[in-house]
Amino acid sequence: MIHCYKLGPLNIVLDVYSGSVHLVDDVAYDLIGMYETQSKEAIIATLCEKYKGRGDVNESELAECYDDVTALKEQGKLFAPDTFSSLAGTLKERNAGVVKALCLHVAHVCNLNCSYCFASQGKYHGERALMSYEVGKRALDFLVENSGKRHNLEVDFFGGEPLMNFDVVKRLVFYARSIEKQNNKNFRFTLTTNGVLIDDDVIDFCNKEMSNVVLSLDGRKEVHDRYRVDYAGNGSWEKIVPKFQKLVAARGGKNYYMRGTFTHANPDFLEDIKTMLDLGFTELSMEPVVCAPSDPSALTKEDLPIILKQYEDLAFLMDERRKQGKPFTFYHYMIDLTGGPCVYKRISGCGSGTEYMAVTPWGDLYPCHQFVGEEKFRLGSVFEGVTNTKVRDEFASCNVYARPKCKDCWAKLYCSGGCAANAYHATGSVNGVYEYGCELFRKRMECAIMLEALKEE
Amino acid sequence: KRIKTIRTDLANGGCGECQTSCQSACKTSCGIANQKCEN
Structure with missing residues (x-):
């Protein structure tokens, strides 16, 4: 093909x-x-x-x-x-039972009240809660115990707003560092934050321990403040931008991503990327909103051609800035044509529900952060392990060849079948296909490959 | 003359050490293509 x-x-x-x-x-x-x-x-x-x-x-x-x-x-x-179809289940079969990454939901609370939040303002359609140190410690032990020969282990501190439980975050990192050498493991920590609680202590800690920080900023002030408000309805842009700038400067401008969300209100998201550049940020990611089609923020069919054009214009802007000696990074355009993932990884997908799981404040395990709160997807807990083998096996069977609709798609070895959560929310099946997301993905890959090609010209 | 090839094939079954894509930036749309091999 x-x-x-x-x-x-x-x-x-x-x-x-x-x-x-x-x-x-x-x-x-x-x-x-x-x-x-x-x-x-x-x-x-x-x-x-x-x-x-x-x-x-x-x-x-x-x-x-x-x-x-x-x-x-x-x-x-x-x-x-195509000589790969027979390899489709290889990686997951060889690694059955091996867990290498956890998304730790250290806080099911948030100090912002963003109406478009897929996690229902951090509560995940459940009770407000903070993860205790004991549950977090058990989660780290569960990860080490089930990681087999894996050396690199990953833990993302997530929420809600993880900085609302910062003391536990610090203690968990300290604990992980104390056990990694004896277990021949290398923990890579990441943190996703809305920025409200960033202070000098947070900055120092993140720059010492976090291999990456993901900072939520939607771009233009009026766009950001449309959704990202506190419980009194006040926008958060003016409060968080200086904090983000201080944190990024302290990190030497590396190992972070400004992570924005674009919605029906701003399909012209390139303007938001330009705002981020004007603010001095150069490591950028803008993602389509994840929500029910009936939600006012949901992207529409009419938005699609606008978004596709924005992706192209973004690629041309990146090329122009690279030539001017002012490069910036857009996460989805950072493909490596010679050092990318092997074909086994490309076929088997992100590993949700098998090597990657989310842990709730109570220690429950879910296939990933986007399934938390969907009771039928509960896999077990960090105390009892994975007990719902039916769901685990369903995710183990997820791969690009398990989706007949992907058969003739040229991008399937780049998306690896796409996101199981997006597929489930769009079609009711984790092996379904979220067509709208596919359209966006294919355009992103066309742009990313073009950018790599332009570097060769 | 008319064709320039800039990339010429896609490890006994994958070592699994590369970063889980959802841990890197987006948290909402799969970024496997953006991962780097860490074998």
């Missing part, structure tokens, strides 16, 4: 199963498009007619180009066959 597209100054041909990326001129672009369905003679005749005004296109030139395409096919770099 191949995917051919034109974006910016480039004609790009992606060979899906080899991962090869080719930049071609207009003639080769047309020729490759006909290669599998027409004879050499028919292709040459068609293209001679199409390009008859051009001196550099004649029968011998086209024959040479055709032979080049044939050579690439023989080398396995074009029209490569």
